[in-house]
Amino acid sequence: MRIGTLARTIAESPTLALNDKANQLKAQGEALIHLGSGEPKSMAPIDAILAASAKLVSADVKYTPTAGILPLRKAVIAYTEQHYGRTVSPKNVMVAAGAKPALYAALAAMVDPGDEVVFPAPYWVSYPEMVRMVGGRPVVVAPPDGAFEPLRGDLEAAITDRTKAVILNSPNNPSGAVYSRDLIAWLVELCERRDIFLIMDDIYHQLVFDGCTAPSAFAFTDRPIDESRVIVINGVSKVYAMTGFRIGWAVGAREVIEVMTNIQAQSTSCPSALLQAAALGALQGDQSGVESLRLTLMTHRDVLVRELAAIPGVRVTVPKGTFYCLPDFRAYDGDSMRLSGFLLDRALVATVPGKDFGMEGHLRISYCGSVREIVEGVRRIRWALDPDSPRDIHIGDRLCTRDW
Ligand SMILES: Cc1ncc(COP(=O)(O)O)c(C=O)c1O
Structure with missing residues (x-):
């Protein structure tokens, strides 16, 4: 088809594509933890x-x-x-x-x-x-x-x-x-x-x-x-x-x-x-929801930063706002696409490769989900990256193998 040359070069949105993939995995019954999301979970006012x-x-x-x-x-x-x-x-x-x-x-x-x-x-x-x-x-x-x-x-x-x-x-x-x-x-x-x-x-x-x-x-x-x-x-x-x-x-x-x-x-x-x-x-309308969202996100940020600190070699800059954190995983892999793909395949955790944001070697991790998701998601990342952790574990119904 004679699609425009410029239009053909426009990339799909990696974050929206990741959402689609995460939803697909969830629909297949996989115990996916989505740490790539870009939206607060609270209700609209x-x-x-x-x-x-x-x-x-x-x-x-x-x-x-x-x-x-x-x-x-x-x-x-x-x-x-x-x-x-x-x-x-x-x-x-x-x-x-x-x-x-x-x-x-x-x-x-x-x-x-x-x-x-x-x-x-x-x-x-x-x-x-x-x-x-x-x-x-x-x-x-x-x-x-x-x-x-x-x-x-x-x-x-x-x-x-x-x-x-x-x-x-x-x-x-x-x-x-x-x-x-x-x-x-x-x-x-x-x-x-x-x-x-x-x-x-x-x-x-x-x-x-x-x-x-x-x-x-x-x-x-x-x-x-x-x-x-x-x-x-x-x-x-x-x-x-x-x-x-x-x-x-x-x-x-x-x-x-x-x-x-x-x-x-x-x-x-x-x-x-x-x-x-x-x-x-x-x-x-009533603006109290904004403040409660902000306070919830700040607590979630603290939980995420604490959990990430338990992964040796991962460098974390504490976020001052938003609901994202961009830890540096270069101690494990300088290729963020490969690392993010590995974590999704082996540990059923969705993250966004830093490369998409012009920051190779990093992963974007969202903390707009629940505390349970944040804790479980980061623990899975730690399991997947730690050479001393058990090689096989069950995540939901799936037997996952940490084959780095
Ligand atoms: C930095 C930034 N600007 C703009 C937007 C888009 O916002 P909206 O949903 O209002 O189009 C986003 C959404 O992820 C964003 O992260």
Whole structure:
């Protein structure tokens, strides 16, 4: 078939593919532990469910304005005021069917063929593919070995006359790192001085631990919003445990939001009316679920870090946010695809290879499941890697052999 050459090069999402495989194994009755998942297990807020139900029952489920219904954009404005101390107008907000399409629209709005988009490793799997899908060239900046924050000098060296945007995701998927105020402040100044967009992917911004906050780029620009180069991407998926609801948004200068809205108009028309009602319910409703999710994740993080510490040679950087950890397994295998495949086949534990995030030799381990899953999953990893552990064990009905 005459599929487009560029389209053919776009990789499938490794995390979504892993989910499919994990679900398949579970459906076959295997005692799989899924430590690769990217979504909180808690229920969506009741206010979201009631709002969506009321909307459905009203039967008034029609097209909405492309950038989203005004009450939802106003709720996003209130959210931006509360969390970022920034007052914006409805023209600075576009609601989309998730943070992912909001990001895609932002890149499509600014990238010309051959333009470069810079982002640090480890990065979210979709950034390189999205940049290439809009005709751009991804430029990855690796951190120093053993660290998850890039050096200023390395970022600056990666920025050229072709750089259209820098993407920063903090708290970071997959490392759980929260970038320092210094780095973000410096980058805001640099991007605005050099007329480069700074896309802040803030999808995990409320999921932070140990009293830390994720510094916001908006705090470091004194330009009026319509002259700022900062674009903040956010959504209800992670913080409100609403991944399947598919609502996200972008906040930025009117000029770029307008172009993004045109792109959305010609591609999806608008996000679902029903799910916009749900997101409005979540934003305006009881917020206690966010705090209880954060506290649960922090406890799970502690359990995971403690369990991983029992595997000799595995280097763990304690995550400051999100629900991911990116331990370094190079003491066992520098090839994360092989290691992750081995753990899935031999120990029925799903992890995501660090290679997919630009961090070879590491595995992304999620702690959004139950404590039982975290403890059992890491114990299985330890069994599979420890040359002194019993060679054969039963996992569920399967006899597993540790054949490294
Ligand atoms: C860093 C990052 N940005 C964006 C998204 C996408 O969020 P949404 O579900 O709102 O599209 C994810 C989801 O995994 C993510 O990890």
